[in-house]
Structures are given as structure tokens and as C-alpha cells.
Amino acid sequence: MxxxxxxxxxxxxxxxxxxxxxxxxxxYKYALAHIGVDFYQEDVQEALLNCLEGFEDAIRAxxxxxxxxxxxxxxxxxxxxxxxSMSERWDSRYWRDSYLDNPNxxxxxxxxxxxxxxxxxxxxxxxxxxDVNSDDKGYEYVxxxxxxxxxxxxxxxxxxxxxxxxxxxxx
Numbered sequence: 001m002x003x004x005x006x007x008x009x010x011x012x013x014x015x016x017x018x019x020x021x022x023x024x025x026x027x028y029k030y031a032l033a034h035i036g037v038d039f040y041q042e043d044v045q046e047a048l049l050n051c052l053e054g055f056e057d058a059i060r061a062x063x064x065x066x067x068x069x070x071x072x073x074x075x076x077x078x079x080x081x082x083x084x085s086m087s088e089r090w091d092s093r094y095w096r097d098s099y100l101d102n103p104n105x106x107x108x109x110x111x112x113x114x115x116x117x118x119x120x121x122x123x124x125x126x127x128x129x130x131d132v133n134s135d136d137k138g139y140e141y142v143x144x145x146x147x148x149x150x151x152x153x154x155x156x157x158x159x160x161x162x163x164x165x166x167x168x169x170x171x
Contacts, residue, residue, distance in 0.1 A: 021055055028059045031105035035066045036078035044079050047086035054089040058082075061090035063099055109133055109140055112152060119160050128167040146170050 025048065029039075038044060051058055062078075062085045069076045084090075103111070109132040116125040116132075127145065132152065134140040140152035144167050155163050 024056045024059070028056075028063065028100075030107050031063050031100060031102070032059065032078075032082065034102075034104045035063065035076065037062075037082050038079055041079050043083050047083040051086040051089075054091070055086075057092040058085040058090050060092035060095040060099075061085050064092065064094040064096070065090075067099060068094070108152060112142070112155070116160075120164060124164075128164065144170055 033039070039048075048055075059082075062082050065081060065085075066076055066078070099105075113125075113129070113132045116129060120128070129142060130145050130147070131143045132141070133143065134152075141149045142152060142155045142163075143149050148170050150163075150166070158166060
């Protein structure tokens with residue numbers, strides 16, 4: 001999944017400032033992606049980078065608003081919403097920490113790691129897989145103990161049994 005740092009090509013931010021904002025962004029980026037925010041859209045990137053005050057509040061307000069619209073069966077326009085929340089500095093008075101407990105808001109790499117442990121058993125998973133991670137450009141991958149990698153999407157397409165066979169053949 002992307003980081004704010006990967007958007008920073010055209011902007012000149014202090015490294016410390018960008019690092020702090022990226023830490024906040026990392027906490028919510030999977031939730032924002034799940035609700036439909038397109039981080040490749042230029043106006044979304046600009047809104048995220050140019051929000052100097054109330055950055056976390058605006059993100060939380062966007063997610064809280066999505067929940068409210070979902071509960072009331074109303075349409076949600078994620079990119080317009082995040083841009084507007086950033087520019088208008090929405091506050092997070094309706095935010096609940098439990099919103100982040102939504103399993104769809106979890107990092108797909110962590111979700112895959114946990115599923116592998118449940119399906120294969122933790123010992124087998126730990127013998128086969130070294131890590132499940134992503135780079136700053138959004139490429140998600142499974143790294144096996146022999147240092148070979150496979151994209152997370154390809155691993156999912158293989159299915160659990162075929163992936164296990166594939167991994168064991170790599171040794």
C-alpha cells in the first residue's frame with residue numbers, strides 16, 4: 001500500500017513532518033482504501049499532502065461519515081469526501097475507535113499472515129513463509145523462507161493447498 005512519502009515527488013516537505021503525517025496516514029490507509037478512496041487520483045494526493053491542520057481529524061471524520069451513510073443506505077463519494085474533509089478541516093466528534101475493528105480495514109498482508117496460520121497451522125506457516133509485506137509503491141508480496149517472493153494476489157489465486165505445494169517445491 002502507498003505511503004504519503006510516495007506522493008511527495010512534486011512537493012518539498014521536511015522529512016520529519018512527512019514522516020509524522022505518514023505515520024498517521026498508515027493507521028487509516030487501509031480503511032480509506034476499503035471505503036473507496038483512490039490514492040492515485042491527483043486531487044486526493046494534493047488534499048492529503050496539503051492539509052496542514054486537522055489531518056487525522058479529517059481522516060477520522062471521513063470514515064465516520066462513511067459509516068453513517070452505510071447505516072442510512074445513502075451513496076458515498078469517497079474521493080470528493082476526503083478532499084472536502086481535508087480542505088474544510090472536518091472534526092472527528094463522531095469518531096469511535098471501534099470503527100477500526102472492521103476486518104475489512106486490516107492490512108491485507110497481516111490478514112493473509114493470520115489466515116495462513118489458521119489454515120496451515122502456525123508451525124507450518126512459520127516454516128514456509130518468512131514475511132508478507134508491501135513496498136512503498138503498493139506491491140504486496142509473500143516472501144518464502146528461501147527468499148523467493150510471490151505477489152500476494154497470485155498467492156491468493158493459487159489457493160491455500162496449491163500455495164503450500166508451491167512453497168514446499170521451492171526448497
